[in-house]
Amino acid sequence: MSYASIVVSLDTGPETGDRVRLAADLARRFEATLTGVAARRVPAPAAVNDFRDAEAIFAREEARLREELAQVRAAFEREAGEGVPTAWCSAAAHALAVLVQQARSADLVVVGRPGSGDADPGEMGVEPGPVLMEAGRPVLVVPPGIDRLRAARVVVAWKDRPEARRAVSGALPFITAADQVFVATAGAEARFEGAEDVAGHLARHGAHVTAHFLTCHARSAADEILRFAERQDADLVVMGAYGHSRLREWMFGGATHDALRTAPLCLLMSH
Structure with missing residues (x-):
């Protein structure tokens, strides 16, 4: 038995790079495909005067999300390095829902947990508990500051x-x-x-x-x-x-x- 497909959850937090490096190292070891997953919802406009204002605010928020996702994807591709087959999934949707959906075609799901002093990763971040309860797959929870898992x-x-x-x-x-x-x-x-x-x-x-x-x-x-x-x-x-x-x-x-x-x-x- 081996892992053919590994999914890693990404966000804008400081530990994302370490988590990608760890997941990529596992993908090399098990000759698996590594899929990066990042998502968050576009916030609904609030306190607007009319429909045109709401539409303009929504367009700005969509553009901001696209920029964030592009930055996260670039970090994923950079930290994954060479020699790993990769795939990418991003969406303007709830991060947990997208990750759970991707878990249906994965053998292992890699998520992080925040350290006590870590900055809030925002809506792209997922908590390990809900992932464990809903993914239906083994979940590897990576603590802060770890970018390699020997598992010897x-x-x-x-x-x-x-x-x-x-x-x-x-x-x-x-x-x-x-x-x-x-x-x-x-x-x-x-x-x-x-x-x-x-x-x-x-x-x-x-x-x-x-x-x-x-x-x-x-x-x-x-x-x-x-x-x-x-x-x-x-x-x-x-x-x-x-x-x-x-x-x-x-x-x-x-x-x-x-x-x-x-x-x-x-x-x-x-x-």
Whole structure:
């Protein structure tokens, strides 16, 4: 199994270049096509005197959007570099809706998460949570300041739920190529979650894998997994995304989506 098509979400924020470089490197590694996606709505005119005023304002906003999209596309093509088949999708529409639409023909969706001091990426930016809930594809969430993902050491945050099973399936290209894979569960019921079975399954795929049962000393199972990943010098955690699309939030064990928003390494997640 490999990734033949990777989609990366773009915006006008400061981390877009890093995210494109990371996604392009993955596309080279997996010999995949990389599609850049950027979109935002044209704001409706407000407080206008008549139809002609509204039409003129709308035309100016359309021109501004075209200019923004041209700048983002130029950055995408520049940062993607050579040796990667690329495609481009842009639209005057809601950014999330366009990205989810493009996800139907993708094996992997790459999105960023903002840092605490990052500027607002505007309406082109998408939050990871809604993408996870609606894309129906594995989503790679890239934290600020990371422009490369080696994935030589991968932690699978295992919980015996459908979301985690889908995450493992979606991450198989990374898992089978990794030098070492750690299937980890945390909490009092960890030994009953089936981590050893999952490790055996991944070993049959050719992965170099071990199972680990963690006592939960952190505030949540998710935090314990992230601490374990740091000790193992991993740069990718594979985990299910648990939650409710209506509320645009999810949990891992007892943790809130804050764990995802502050994780210092890439997370590959599926809902």
